Amino acid sequence: MNYELIDSGDQKRFERFGDYKIIRPCSIAIWKPKLKKEIWADFDFSFSRSDQNLWTLKKKKPKNFIVKLSDHQFKLLLSDFGHVGIFPEHELLWSWMENKIKNENLKNLKILNLFGYTGACSIALAKTNSFVCHVDASKPMTLWAKENAKLNNVKEDKIRWIVDDVMKFLHREVKRNNTYDAIVLDPPTFGRGPKNEIFKIESDLIELLFLCKKLLKKDFKFLTLSCHTPGYTSQVLTNLLLQVFGNKKIVTDEILIKSKNSFPLPMGSFARIEND
Structure with a gap:
């Protein structure tokens, strides 16, 4: 499977979709992250709703990318609303x-x-x-x-x-x-x-x-x-x-x-x- 929830906390979630590590808002995650700040800092893309709904990019933003879940493949992309195209x-x-x-x-x-x-x-x-x-x-x-x-x-x-x-x-x-x-x-x-x-x-x-x-x-x-x-x-x-x-x-x-x-x-x- 090409998806992983790496960590969550401070009202954020840190996920891996295929080759990309992505941080997005998550209001329910009010606990503290378990992993160190250095691990969280190693993201590829981070989305913030408090900063005019903008993505922070450490890599070139892909037009789209493919991720496998179970035996199925899905096209994902970084939307203007912070969604990627799958739940x-x-x-x-x-x-x-x-x-x-x-x-x-x-x-x-x-x-x-x-x-x-x-x-x-x-x-x-x-x-x-x-x-x-x-x-x-x-x-x-x-x-x-x-x-x-x-x-x-x-x-x-x-x-x-x-x-x-x-x-x-x-x-x-x-x-x-x-x-x-x-x-x-x-x-x-x-x-x-x-x-x-x-x-x-x-x-x-x-x-x-x-x-x-x-x-x-x-x-x-x-x-x-x-x-x-x-x-x-x-x-x-x-x-x-x-x-x-x-x-x-x-x-x-x-x-x-x-x-x-x-x-x-x-x-x-x-x-x-x-x-x-």
Whole structure:
């Protein structure tokens, strides 16, 4: 794997993506770093939000670069917002899905991935011989996801790419009587659709989940909800799923990035319905 959490602390995280060592803000990391200052000083790129969202560069800024996570490759770049194009903490989520599909010998699942970003989860699922509908409101992110799919030799008929407001898309899918074997969703705290539609997690998540319920087959395999919004703990997500889906088997936990040198870094929470 080409990713490593080297250390964290002082509201920063120090990571290695392939050949590059990168420091980025991380408000939750309020502890002190475990590694020495000299090690932290050996970075390639450092991003600061307090300095007009600027990157400090010790090497020439690459146009993009390739990083491998599990058995998948992804194109990354240093964005103006401090993002690189992947959330490495999500690997534990899509690895569980991959293993479930393979271990239970599930064939040709129809899976809906909402807020799909640059396609990591969609690609991982498509490579299990599932059919994925990838929905994201951003055309640039969807084009980036398509590049990642090509990088992983994913067949074109395995992923249906949709650029749309998630809520509008779900309402149309309900009217079409479409159904899915599984749904994955990673809603933002706040988002805008292609036509300036507004998504606010505090007012829209519950409706979003009820729409997902209508789209799941009676014998659906799983639904995975992940969330990075502060205060939306695993118990909050559990309460929502219990209210919407009733008495189902729910597995929930923090989303952590583990480090051999430092503390595990909490990056949000997830709750998953396993419909065995």
